[in-house]
Amino acid sequence: MKLRLLSLVFIFAAAFSLRAEQFRFSHTAGDQYRIVTSVEEDVFINGMYSHSADILNRVAVEVLDDREGSGLIRAVFQVSERASGVTTAYQWSEEYVSEFWRSPLGFYDIDRQYIMPTVRHVPAFPERSLAPGDRWTSEAEEVHDFSANFLMTEPLRFPVMVSYIYEKDEEINGQDMAVIGIQYSVFHRTGYPLTGLAQDLKPV
Numbered sequence: 648m649k650l651r652l653l654s655l656v657f658i659f660a661a662a663f664s665l666r667a668e669q670f671r672f673s674h675t676a677g678d679q680y681r682i683v684t685s686v687e688e689d690v691f692i693n694g695m696y697s698h699s700a701d702i703l704n705r706v707a708v709e710v711l712d713d714r715e716g717s718g719l720i721r722a723v724f725q726v727s728e729r730a731s732g733v734t735t736a737y738q739w740s741e742e743y744v745s746e747f748w749r750s751p752l753g754f755y756d757i758d759r760q761y762i763m764p765t766v767r768h769v770p771a772f773p774e775r776s777l778a779p780g781d782r783w784t785s786e787a788e789e790v791h792d793f794s795a796n797f798l799m800t801e802p803l804r805f806p807v808m809v810s811y812i813y814e815k816d817e818e819i820n821g822q823d824m825a826v827i828g829i830q831y832s833v834f835h836r837t838g839y840p841l842t843g844l845a846q847d848l849k850p851v
Contacts, residue, residue, distance in 0.1 A: 674718025
């Protein structure tokens with residue numbers, strides 16, 4: 648069982664005017680960029696606090712191909728983790744390589760062999776034009792690799808419904824930006840039995 652509330656804010660470059668805007672991902676073969684994110688989390692097992700962790704994600708992205716607005720993306724994910732009270736330095740954890748097509752609206756076409764990215768189809772945009780204050784919803788997916796924690800041979804996959812709001816237009820570092828808030832909660836029952844046996848521990 649997993650209970651979580653995520654509240655994210657994405658900022659996108661936009662050409663502002665008084666009319667509504669259409670938001671789309673733009674893909675050009677040869678484009679390269681990097682993404683750095685950090686996560687602070689508290690870990691509970693069967694309702695009991697286990698530890699806190701800081702997770703640092705570094706992602707190197709390259710657009711290998713572009714067709715009709717969609718892009719074939721190759722991404723290398725480097726994940727480092729630091730557990731509270733254990734060390735002050737980040738410890739190298741995992742590196743994942745992934746390839747997938749992303750549509751202009753933000754939806755992925757990705758093979759089941761790939762574990763990363765954990766969250767897919769976020770953000771995703773509607774076909775219609777949007778103005779500040781507009782809201783929309785779209786289904787996304789989370790994929791989690793529990794092979795190390797629970798010796799599971801298959802990643803755990805489940806859908807999530809995401810709520811979006813086009814919050815406002817804002818100038819940041821001399822560039823016009825659109826601020827988009829993203830929120831979703833997760834409560835998913837996996838179907839694994841609660842056995843109580845350490846050798847058969849599974850997320851329920």
